[in-house]
Amino acid sequence: MEEANKTQHTCNWLKGKLTLFKVQGFWNIPEFQNFENIHESHKAHPSDILLCSFLKTGTTWLKALSFAIVTRQNFDQSSSPLLKFVPHACIPLLEKDFHQIKQKHTTSDFPLIASHLPYSLLPESVISSNCKIVYIYRNIKDVMVSYYEFVRVYNVSVEDAPFEVMFDEFCEGIMACGPYWDHILEYWKASQERPERFLFLKYEDMKWDTEGGVVENIIKLCSFENLKNLQVNKSGKHRADVFPIENRLYFRKAEDGDWENYFTEEMKEKIDNLIDQKLVQRASHF
Numbered sequence: 001m002e003e004a005n006k007t008q009h010t011c012n013w014l015k016g017k018l019t020l021f022k023v024q025g026f027w028n029i030p031e032f033q034n035f036e037n038i039h040e041s042h043k044a045h046p047s048d049i050l051l052c053s054f055l056k057t058g059t060t061w062l063k064a065l066s067f068a069i070v071t072r073q074n075f076d077q078s079s080s081p082l083l084k085f086v087p088h089a090c091i092p093l094l095e096k097d098f099h100q101i102k103q104k105h106t107t108s109d110f111p112l113i114a115s116h117l118p119y120s121l122l123p124e125s126v127i128s129s130n131c132k133i134v135y136i137y138r139n140i141k142d143v144m145v146s147y148y149e150f151v152r153v154y155n156v157s158v159e160d161a162p163f164e165v166m167f168d169e170f171c172e173g174i175m176a177c178g179p180y181w182d183h184i185l186e187y188w189k190a191s192q193e194r195p196e197r198f199l200f201l202k203y204e205d206m207k208w209d210t211e212g213g214v215v216e217n218i219i220k221l222c223s224f225e226n227l228k229n230l231q232v233n234k235s236g237k238h239r240a241d242v243f244p245i246e247n248r249l250y251f252r253k254a255e256d257g258d259w260e261n262y263f264t265e266e267m268k269e270k271i272d273n274l275i276d277q278k279l280v281q282r283a284s285h286f
């Protein structure tokens with residue numbers, strides 16, 4: 001990446017404890033910027049299934065469901081690795097798990113890889129291959145609240161992190177992987193050009209009840225209540241070697257509309273207008 005393309009921003013709402021870097025129009029955390037390794041470790045295969053998402057849009061759930069589906073012939077709901085490991089530990093992350101991804105290409109036919117990268121920063125081999133991409137998205141207001149609570153816990157107390165300050169930065173597009181609307185738009189545009197490669201899922205829609213055998217068991221295994229109450233997700237940690245994240249933080253509330261407890265009427269109007277301008281109107285031109 002060229003130095004000239006980068007700008008950095010130290011987040012005001014976190015009292016300067018997080019610095020984001022801008023790469024080709026998207027803000028990113030320093031840990032996810034090793035593009036040389038990302039591109040070098042992953043050579044896409046047509047049978048790959050890439051699970052792509054912005055932060056806090058239901059990634060954990062999508063990973064659990066995909067893992068349970070792909071491994072359904074090896075495990076059932078009483079033997080699944082999901083009972084012992086947080087879903088993030090079951091699927092390699094493109095921008096982080098270089099070694100695992102390299103190995104995957106030579107030693108297994110496990111098809112799942114996850115990524116928070118924007119579409120335009122994915123390795124060229126992904127863009128040009130026929131691998132499948134599943135993209136999950138969620139109501140932006142609930143994403144904001146979920147992100148606020150998740151990132152804040154590591155850095156500052158609630159009193160020190162007024163929601164309004166985070167809100168303003170988010171509206172400027174400044175958050176890890178942001179702007180959210182551009183993240184969605186890029187994947188959406190790509191899906192319009194090659195629809196056969198993409199599955200778009202809406203977090204809120206996935207909560208509808210489904211019944212029937214294997215599917216029902218998978219849904220039960222991956223339900224918020226079940227995963228949240230597993231010992232590994234109550235007390236375990238993920239990425240303990242580099243940046244330990246308590247698994248319980250991936251399972252906060254999972255309530256649609258929790259944003260109403262955080263937003264003022266003015267914030268609601270601002271974000272509705274922003275989404276109309278930055279997403280709805282632009283998407284209508286594809």
Ligand code: A3P
Nearest residue numbers: 056057058059060061146223224251252253254
């Ligand atoms: P809340 O913070 O609103 O509770 P991500 O996995 O992309 O980090 O997104 C996290 C959000 O997904 C959190 O939302 C979390 O509670 C919710 N979540 C985690 N596991 C879930 C599951 N099995 N079913 C539904 N929602 C889930």
